Structure formats: structure tokens, C-alpha cells
Amino acid sequence: MNSLLIEGTFVNADQIFSGQIRVVDGLITDIGENLGTPDYRFDDTCVIFPGMGDIHIHAREDAGGTQNYKEDYDTCCAAASHGGVVHVAAMPNTPEPLINSERLAWHRKRVANLSVSILNYAGVGPGTKPLSEHVPYKVYTGPSVGPLFFKSETELRETLQHYRGKPVSFHVEDYDILKASEGKKTHDQRRPKSCVLTALRYVLALIEEFDLKAKLCHWSCGKESLELIKEHRANGFDTTIEVSPLHLYFDTDLLREKPELWPYVQMNPSLQSREDRLDLIAALKEGFIDFIATDHAPHTLDEKFVQFKTIGEENPEDNYKQLLVEDIDLCRELCCKNGTSGTPQLDTYAVFATWLIAEHGFTLQDIARVCCENPGNFVTEFYSGPGKFGKIAQGYYGSFTIMNLNEPTLVQREDIKSKAGWSPFEGVTFPGKLLMTINKGDVLYDNR
Numbered sequence: 440m441n442s443l444l445i446e447g448t449f450v451n452a453d454q455i456f457s458g459q460i461r462v463v464d465g466l467i468t469d470i471g472e473n474l475g476t477p478d479y480r481f482d483d484t485c486v487i488f489p490g491m492g493d494i495h496i497h498a499r500e501d502a503g504g505t506q507n508y509k510e511d512y513d514t515c516c517a518a519a520s521h522g523g524v525v526h527v528a529a530m531p532n533t534p535e536p537l538i539n540s541e542r543l544a545w546h547r548k549r550v551a552n553l554s555v556s557i558l559n560y561a562g563v564g565p566g567t568k569p570l571s572e573h574v575p576y577k578v579y580t581g582p583s584v585g586p587l588f589f590k591s592e593t594e595l596r597e598t599l600q601h602y603r604g605k606p607v608s609f610h611v612e613d614y615d616i617l618k619a620s621e622g623k624k625t626h627d628q629r630r631p632k633s634c635v636l637t638a639l640r641y642v643l644a645l646i647e648e649f650d651l652k653a654k655l656c657h658w659s660c661g662k663e664s665l666e667l668i669k670e671h672r673a674n675g676f677d678t679t680i681e682v683s684p685l686h687l688y689f690d691t692d693l694l695r696e697k698p699e700l701w702p703y704v705q706m707n708p709s710l711q712s713r714e715d716r717l718d719l720i721a722a723l724k725e726g727f728i729d730f731i732a733t734d735h736a737p738h739t740l741d742e743k744f745v746q747f748k749t750i751g752e753e754n755p756e757d758n759y760k761q762l763l764v765e766d767i768d769l770c771r772e773l774c775c776k777n778g779t780s781g782t783p784q785l786d787t788y789a790v791f792a793t794w795l796i797a798e799h800g801f802t803l804q805d806i807a808r809v810c811c812e813n814p815g816n817f818v819t820e821f822y823s824g825p826g827k828f829g830k831i832a833q834g835y836y837g838s839f840t841i842m843n844l845n846e847p848t849l850v851q852r853e854d855i856k857s858k859a860g861w862s863p864f865e866g867v868t869f870p871g872k873l874l875m876t877i878n879k880g881d882v883l884y885d886n887r
């Protein structure tokens with residue numbers, strides 16, 4: 440029998456309480472005041488959340504292994520543990536897309552005994568059919584990274600009619616508008632808000648037509664789009680929404696002043712205006728947006744700085760740094776050109792949440808809702824194990840994200856565990872510190 444006793448202040452989405460928790464063989468068995476001498480005791484400067492979950496990440500590994508140079512399941516787990524994340528859900532657009540049971544079996548076998556719990560999405564692409572296994576699905580309405588996407592609403596409808604009632608997550612961008620905007624100057628102009636809004640209209644209609652249990656990924660736009668979703672929900676659909684830390688922290692108003700940041704923050708859908716960003720923060724706080732999900736995309740710096748490859752001898756980021764000093768106008772021009780979309784964000788998941796608390800007045804329970812309980816509810820239905828994720832209660836997994844809210848963390852490149860080896864938040868000081876990550880009774884990370 441494997442047993443663990445923890446004492447401190449525990450935060451669920453619906454309550455905060457102090458006391459002790461006993462974990463036996465990975466599951467929470469007892470909650471009380473005097474269960475015994477604790478293995479770990481945390482004073483009241485610390486808070487113990489249910490283990491956090493990131494339900495949208497890219498781990499890049501597949502049977503072919505061609506992208507293991509930038510991440511694999513092991514380094515993905517290291518980054519997650521370092522980010523306070525005990526469970527992740529991995530997207531299917533690897534070089535060999537996960538679109539059938541055979542490939543699902545390969546991934547399930549590969550992740551079966553890893554320290555962090557990993558759930559795989561199956562991809563929906565032109566001509567695919569649902570799998571016999573119960574899995575979450577992912578649809579790309581427009582091209583992002585990889586070949587798994589649709590070019591028209593008609594093509595999408597033809598495929599989606601087979602997925603009636605299934606759990607489907609959507610990447611919402613319209614192919615035609617992306618194509619028409621290709622040559623524009625900056626990433627937000629090449630992937631404008633209209634491209635999300637146009638696709639959103641037909642995506643919501645398809646969700647209603649095929650009664651999908653839908654989720655909208657990495658939401659980037661404010662008011663107008665949120666109004667459309669509100670109307671859709673009023674029709675009786677409980678479609679949920681993710682938002683990425685990047686879209687909550689950076690915006691194009693900042694990038695107009697500092698275009699040299701573009702290579703570090705380019706992702707799809709694009710960042711939008713400050714107004715959009717503040718709308719997203721408000722919607723997350725009031726519970727309209729359901730999840731913080733990073734869209735962790737571990738591309739290397741060489742891939743991010745692809746526009747700087749040919750202008751010097753050194754590595755592309757060094758060329759960039761040199762040009763930043765010697766010819767800032769040219770540097771900025773190259774930064775605005777198309778690089779590689781996606782940013783590594785698993786390492787900073789938990790500390791980012793402390794910024795929302797300190798800067799935007801989120802309560803501890805708000806954080807437990809968007810980082811723990813909602814993600815836990817999302818993944819639990821797909822696992823066959825004995826417990827549940829997302830809450831500190833009997834019958835749930837003994838998984839915890841333990842933080843000190845008053846001790847700041849400076850994000851530094853050398854600390855990043857993702858194989859990509861960098862973070863868009865480098866140089867940022869977040870107000871809190873991650874002390875410990877525990878999954879199913881096992882300590883994955885200890886930074887006390």
C-alpha cells in the first residue's frame with residue numbers, strides 16, 4: 440500500500456478548507472483534521488489546488504518519431520510537472536495524424552506508464568469516421584500546423600454528419616479568408632478576426648445541426664464572437680471555450696510598439712487587440728470561458744526565427760539579436776513576416792495563474808475552476824481508471840498543484856523543461872511560485 444498524508448489549505452472550485460488529506464494507492468481516501476503526522480505540511484502562505492490539467496497540448500511524438508527532436512512524451516511530462524500540470528490532452532496533428540484505432544493504440548501504449556496522465560484526441564479530417572473507442576475529437580476548419588484540415592464548410596459538413604453527438608473540439612479559422620489574406624504584413628492581418636468570425640458562424644450552425652458536444656479551442660476574439668456564442672448557448676447547447684495564456688497576456692497593441700516580439704508570440708489563431716484580450720480575461724473570470732488550455736506547441740527557436748536563417752552565419756535567433764542592434768527597421772520587417780506558429784507554454788501553466796490572481800483579481804476558486812475542475816471534468820469521462828481529476832474529494836485522484844502565492848518566479852530559458860527549450864514568457868516575473876506537483880500520490884516535482 441502506497442500512502443501519503445498532506446496538511447494545508449485546500450482550494451476547490453466550490454470551497455476552501457484547511458485540514459489533512461490521505462491518499463492511498465493514488466486515490467484520496469480520507470479528509471479530516473487529525474489523520475496523523477503529515478508527510479508534507481504547508482503553512483498558510485501556501486495553497487493546495489487539485490492537480491491542474493491542460494487539455495490542449497501538442498506533444499509531437501508519434502510512431503515515426505520525426506519530430507522527437509523538439510518534444511517527445513517524456514519531455515512533455517517533464518514540462519508539465521514543472522508547470523504544475525498533472526494531466527494533459529494531446530492533439531492528433533502529429534506528422535502521422537492520429538485518425539484511426541491502430542494509431543490510437545500506439546499512443547495509448549506509449550503513454551500508459553508515464554508520470555503525467557495523457558489523453559489523446561483523434562483527428563477529424565476529410566473522409567475520416569469516428570473510432571470505436573470513446574475519445575475526444577479535434578477538427579481544424581482551416582490550415583494551421585500539419586495536413587489535417589478542411590477547405591470548406593461543405594467538406595466539413597460531409598465529414599461531420601458521421602460524428603453526431605460526439606465530443607468535438609474545433610480550431611476555428613476560415614480557409615478562404617486565410618488564403619485571401621496570405622500576403623499581408625503582420626500575422627494578425629494574415630489571420631484576421633474576420634477569419635475566426637466567419638468560421639464561427641458555420642461551426643456553431645454545424646454543432647447545432649449534428650448535436651455535437653463541442654469545445655472551441657484557444658479563443659482569441661472578444662465581444663462580437665462571445666455574443667455569437669452566447670446566442671448559441673441560449674439555444675440549449677453547452678459548447679465550452681478554451682483560452683491560452685498567450686492570448687490573455689499579449690496583444691497586437693503591444694506588438695505595434697514592439698514588432699520584434701512577433702517571432703516569440705506567433706500562434707494560430709493570431710493574437711488580437713488589447714480590447715479583445717481584456718474581453719477574454721473578463722469572460723474567463725465570470726465563467727463564460729471554461730478552460731485555460733495552453734496550446735503548448737514546442738517548436739524550436741530555429742523554426743520560430745526561420746526568416747532570419749539566411750542573413751548570417753550564426754543561428755537564426757543570434758542573427759535576430761544582432762540585427763536588433765544594427766538595423767532595427769530591417770529586423771522588425773523580418774519579424775512581421777510569417778515564421779512558425781505555436782509556442783511552448785506547459786512549463787509556465789501554474790505560475791501564469793498567479794498573474795491572473797494578482798493582476799486581474801481572480802479568486803483562488805476561479806483558478807480552481809478554470810485550471811482544475813473544468814479540465815478534470817473534461818478528461819475524466821475518457822479514462823477508465825478508478826478515480827476522477829479536478830477536485831480534492833474522496834474518490835478523486837490524489838493529485839495536487841501546490842503553490843506559494845507570495846514568492847515570485849522569474850521565467851528563464853535555462854529552467855524550461857520542454858525540449859523546445861524556450862518560453863514566450865522569458866523575462867516575465869510571475870507573482871507566485873510552484874512548490875510541488877503530485878499526481879496520483881507520486882511527487883513529480885519538488886521545488887520547496
Ligand SMILES: [Zn+2]
Nearest residue numbers: 495497530734
Ligand atoms: Zn493546438
